[in-house]
Amino acid sequence: MLAAEWVRIEIEVFTPPRPPNWYRAGWLNQVYRVEGKPHLLPGVVVPLAPSIFRFSADYTYRLRFEPVHYLPSCKVTFYRSV
Numbered sequence: 001m002l003a004a005e006w007v008r009i010e011i012e013v014f015t016p017p018r019p020p021n022w023y024r025a026g027w028l029n030q031v032y033r034v035e036g037k038p039h040l041l042p043g044v045v046v047p048l049a050p051s052i053f054r055f056s057a058d059y060t061y062r063l064r065f066e067p068v069h070y071l072p073s074c075k076v077t078f079y080r081s082v
Contacts, residue, residue, distance in 0.1 A: 004080035
C-alpha cells in the first residue's frame with residue numbers, strides 16, 4: 001500500500017531485449033479500493049529507462065504493473081517519495 005505522490009520505477013533487464021530499439025516495459029495502473037472493491041485507474045506507459053510518476057496521494061493505493069509480453073527476465077524496483 002502506498003500513500004506517496006511520487007513513485008520512481010527502475011527496470012533492470014538481465015538479457016538484452018529484442019527488438020534492440022524496444023523502449024516500453026509495460027503499463028502502470030493506480031488501484032483504489034472503494035467499499036471493498038478495487039477500481040483500476042487508466043494506465044500509463046512505463047519506459048525501459050528509469051522513470052518517475054506522479055499519482056494522487058489523497059488515498060492509500062496500490063500499483064499494478066503489467067509488463068509487455070516480450071519483457072525478458074528482469075528486476076522491477078519501485079521507490080516512493082517520503
